Amino acid sequence: MMAPETNAPLLRISALTKRFGGFTALDNVNVDIRPGERFGLIGPNGSGKTTLINCISGAFRTEAGTVVFRDEDITRLAPHVRTRRGIARSFQIPRPFKSMTVAQNLMVALDFASGTGDFVPAAQRRDTLMSILTRMGLESKADVSATKLSQVELRKMELARAMATHPKLLISDEAMAGLSSSEVDEVLDLLMSLADQGITIIMIEHIMQAVMRFSDRMMCLDAGRIIAIGTPAEVMANQRVQEAYLGT
């Protein structure tokens, strides 16, 4: 489906630093994400994984460094502009629009994320919406209030809403936290199928088996610094990763 002809990265993070008062959450982070890559991001609690995601998606302003997405410097862009450029995310703790149904949640993305202002007929938008929901296995929940969903359904809805923005880069922030093992497999399969469609995915995850199975490449953060980056096997074999993350 996709042909990465050039070696130009999809996302280039250069010398990124984020401080909260005197605390340095991210310290000079440099990483390139290639088009079509399945990128795993691991690290102990408080190591800066979600902070990094927030800097990429625009929720946080950074002190120093740049974020370049598809050859465009997006460091100073508002989050909604980044979404329109093709960066979508899910949240560690699901953040559905609670007053809406599942379908309406996705409709917000369809209404706003294209940003082109082109008029798309309602019937066609409904088709797009239903095809996304079907792919996520949520078609029967389309008209159910977002407050009535189970944990795994909420996770899927967040991914569906992110997909409805037609992203080129999808960031999944612990989409499997708190799920049963069969549910983890379900979500993992979903993310795999999205990756097969050519969407670049950054996955933050604590469930080691899942993130190892998923990733082409992995990166481990500790105290805001990259301590290892490479294939899953390389990263897991790294002495510092084992010390920092696995506690051995």
Added chain:
Amino acid sequence: MSRNSLFFWIGAIVFLAAALLMTQVIGNEYPFFACYVILQFIVLSVSWSILGGYAGYVNFGTSAFFGMGVYTAVFLFKVAGAPLAVQIAAAAAVGALMGFALGLLTMRMQGIFFSIATIALTIVIETSITNWRYIGGAAGIQMQRPPVMAPFNSYVQMLFFVQALLVVLAIGTSRYIQNSWMGHGLQALKDDELAAECTGVPTLRLKLLACVISGALMCAAGAPAAMYLQYADPSSAFNLNYSVTVLAMSLIGGTAHWAGPVVGAILLGTTQQLLTVTISSEINLLVLGVMLVLFVVAAPEGIIGLIRRVRHSRKEGEG
């Protein structure tokens, strides 16, 4: 959807026709005097809900916008003897600018901080007007009504009809927003601002737009009040009661639907008018307080929420 719109606009035309007919048939001025106030509160509540209801930004500055409307009319009348239509249009423009300025200054604040900033705005503007001699200053200013235009017999009847037009304008705008992309975006940012932003919703721009539209309509609603009372003074034009009453009306009616503030304003406005005549105007505030407490406890989503809940449970009962 379009059938709904058809019904809505037929309803609006019937309402305006009835209002016009009233002015031709009823000779007594009192009903118009009383109904004018109710209509005015419908416009204020509906406009308030565009920001306070759809976006969830509780604005305590209703009296600032209302008062600015009054004084825009006073100023234009004194300077140039501007006709009523010009007074209202100018007030709308002033309200839009004020909404824009308020939005720029405060929209990055959330929740209670925004609300406090809107109270501050009211006080700042009231103080400025109080110290502006040209338009009466603290003592207020008297105004002589110009001759009334046909087909109306008295100025109050005309003001009543003009306010009815503003009601249709405000409700039409609010209803359009609710059903449009803008309404969906506002609803999303009310639920979760960060999630909305990350779903592509330009939250700051939408909030600004809501603030501008809401401000323009509230200011426009205030403009005819100068001629209605033939008198204006800062402490009554900027009275905090407007803010509190409008808030109560919107919350009691329910803010999730455009009809909520309409129902709330009619219910509360009528009650207040009846009480003013039968008991005293002081009892108004007591009733307002009691009703607000009752609704916050028993029906936090207002009358509209109550109706929805009843319908919902009936549907489940059938299924």
